[in-house]
Amino acid sequence: MSDKFIRAISTDEIAPGGMKSVELDGREVVICNCGGTYYAIQRRCGHMNAPLEMGTLEGKFVTCPMHCAQFDVTTGQALSGPVPADLGKESLSPVLAAYMQHVSALMKDIRTESICTYETKVEAGWVHVAA
Amino acid sequence: METESRKKALHYFFDKVVGPLGFKFTPDVELMDFLLEQEVVLEGKHGIPFCPCQPLRHDRARDMQIVCPCIPFHREHFDAIKRCWCGLFVHKDVMDPDSLPQLPPKDVGLE
Numbered sequence: 545m546s547d548k549f550i551r552a553i554s555t556d557e558i559a560p561g562g563m564k565s566v567e568l569d570g571r572e573v574v575i576c577n578c579g580g581t582y583y584a585i586q587r588r589c590g591h592m593n594a595p596l597e598m599g600t601l602e603g604k605f606v607t608c609p610m611h612c613a614q615f616d617v618t619t620g621q622a623l624s625g626p627v628p629a630d631l632g633k634e635s636l637s638p639v640l641a642a643y644m645q646h647v648s649a650l651m652k653d654i655r656t657e658s659i660c661t662y663e664t665k666v667e668a669g670w671v672h673v674a675a
Numbered sequence: 676m677e678t679e680s681r682k683k684a685l686h687y688f689f690d691k692v693v694g695p696l697g698f699k700f701t702p703d704v705e706l707m708d709f710l711l712e713q714e715v716v717l718e719g720k721h722g723i724p725f726c727p728c729q730p731l732r733h734d735r736a737r738d739m740q741i742v743c744p745c746i747p748f749h750r751e752h753f754d755a756i757k758r759c760w761c762g763l764f765v766h767k768d769v770m771d772p773d774s775l776p777q778l779p780p781k782d783v784g785l786e
Binding site: 603 | 676677680681684687688691718719721722723735
């Protein structure tokens, strides 16, 4: 257990089910309010670095806003990878189609890694995150 | 991805969806565990937890109708047999899932 904590945000800054990003000593951290219990996770998705606070928090599971990879905010464990996109039946211009094909080929081998979590504690109405 | 953790997550998400639809997870824990595990395997392969008992047709519109829980897409059929096709979900009043036959739509007056 870490003995050094940094004061991050006031507890009333995040409603239950909400998230907020903060920068603490150069680290990008997202603080999650899971029904009154606060968890801190790395801000960047373990898949393609999207900012997780722009996703959704349901229970203890955060879903990335970019490709819907999911993580457990209590452990940081990656639970699922990206959901395949639906380009629908819209016809893409040849240039865009080629670009999308290139992006798909690049993305195929990207692994979804688990994310870092940080210890938190609440004191006097403030959420503190381990340094 | 770790299978057990993903199974727990799917259970959590599905429970929130099927409850308001009048369904619950089957009381047959072994079956539930097996089906969720198959869905995790399918999700690992396709990126989406499809129903493990339905064939993929590689037609996006049709395949999306078998994404678990697929109850909203087959509501009339599942309400008639009080279970979903694979048996992962049953009507809330069902205590003995083994008593529910897996009947195709035409056998319950649909189609």
